[in-house]
Amino acid sequence: MTTITHLARRAATIAVVALLAVFIALTGAAPADAQQVNPRELSVQEEQLMQQLQRGEAVSGRVSIPNERAGNLITPAGRDWSNLHRGTMFTITVGVIVGMLVLLAAFYLIKGKVRIESGWSGRTLQRFNTVERFGHWLTATTFILLALTGLNLVVGRMLILPLVGEEAFGTMTAWGKVIHNYVAWPFMLGLLIIFALWVRDNIPSKVDAEWIRNFGGFFKKGVHPPAARFNAGQKVIFWSVIIGGAALSVTGIFLIFPELNASFTGWQWMQTIHGIGAAIMIAIILAHIYIGSVGMEGAFDAMGSGKVDLNWAREHHSLWVEDELGRGEAKPRPGGAERPVAPAE
Numbered sequence: 001m002t003t004i005t006h007l008a009r010r011a012a013t014i015a016v017v018a019l020l021a022v023f024i025a026l027t028g029a030a031p032a033d034a035q036q037v038n039p040r041e042l043s044v045q046e047e048q049l050m051q052q053l054q055r056g057e058a059v060s061g062r063v064s065i066p067n068e069r070a071g072n073l074i075t076p077a078g079r080d081w082s083n084l085h086r087g088t089m090f091t092i093t094v095g096v097i098v099g100m101l102v103l104l105a106a107f108y109l110i111k112g113k114v115r116i117e118s119g120w121s122g123r124t125l126q127r128f129n130t131v132e133r134f135g136h137w138l139t140a141t142t143f144i145l146l147a148l149t150g151l152n153l154v155v156g157r158m159l160i161l162p163l164v165g166e167e168a169f170g171t172m173t174a175w176g177k178v179i180h181n182y183v184a185w186p187f188m189l190g191l192l193i194i195f196a197l198w199v200r201d202n203i204p205s206k207v208d209a210e211w212i213r214n215f216g217g218f219f220k221k222g223v224h225p226p227a228a229r230f231n232a233g234q235k236v237i238f239w240s241v242i243i244g245g246a247a248l249s250v251t252g253i254f255l256i257f258p259e260l261n262a263s264f265t266g267w268q269w270m271q272t273i274h275g276i277g278a279a280i281m282i283a284i285i286l287a288h289i290y291i292g293s294v295g296m297e298g299a300f301d302a303m304g305s306g307k308v309d310l311n312w313a314r315e316h317h318s319l320w321v322e323d324e325l326g327r328g329e330a331k332p333r334p335g336g337a338e339r340p341v342a343p344a345e
């Protein structure tokens, strides 16, 4: 009996010790386990997300804000669109811009710089006043900033990232996006100013047909088709800037404020028009910058000092010169000396 009692007591002691060991093991291990489980769970979820992404499935979650669409990280339609967009937009953008650069290089090689055929006269005409030049340079500088920061979004990942590395590219792209969104507003102001100032002189007229028939006189020596304040080529630039700029502004506003779009498809349309419109407009402006600077002797002065040489004006805007001279506008160049004619290229 004593032995049985003794055995029972020993069994009870072992059971209590075992229970205690289990309790200590459980309670002691709990915090450590809790710390390990969470990260493991997270990594499992991450892996699932990656697998879902690779399988082309939608990755969505729950959100507590009214905009339920914000719960979609990516949808198959969104990914297809993104791939198509990246590839197609890249090709169109690079194609249009490189195409224009090749054309301009060919024009320069064949034609060289367009000279003032009758040489510098030494007399000048006021072509653009201060307000006009302010409107032009506001539109021009903001457009160039928008073009560079916008191009980075389309071609940067492919062309710039490999050169500067991920960190620098990330920083410059984030800043570029901020610049793009803010500089858009002064660009729109510039558009309004030049539209108000120049729309009257850019209405198509009969003389434009003659200018176009003669290719502006660019390819024949001694041919200078008549033109008023703006010739047909400049009218094309003006209307491209106004219509293209307005289209980029409207679609840009829909992109800055996505909630304005009625549907996701609407937003995709805005992005497509914005991207393709910008590529075309950049190409057109490249031609404009070329002819307004290195491509044509005497042209830059119009937007630099605001005054152009009388002979330049006679060759490119004969009807406008007649008008201005009727008002007694031509003035001797300060210092009176004629500019030396640079040797032909």
Ligand code: HEM
Binding pocket: 127, 136, 139, 140, 141, 143, 144, 194, 229, 230, 233, 234, 235, 237, 238, 241, 285, 288, 289, 292, 293, 299, 300, 301, 302, 303, 304
């Ligand atoms: C460095 C860049 C630029 C230069 C050197 C330049 C130069 C010029 C010059 C010299 C003129 C006057 C031409 C004349 O006497 O009739 C002009 C006019 C004009 N510019 Fe620019 N420009 C530049 C950029 C831009 C940009 C980026 C835009 C618009 C986005 C623009 C829009 C216009 C318009 C609408 C006109 C009036 C129409 C015309 O003459 O073609 N310019 N520019």
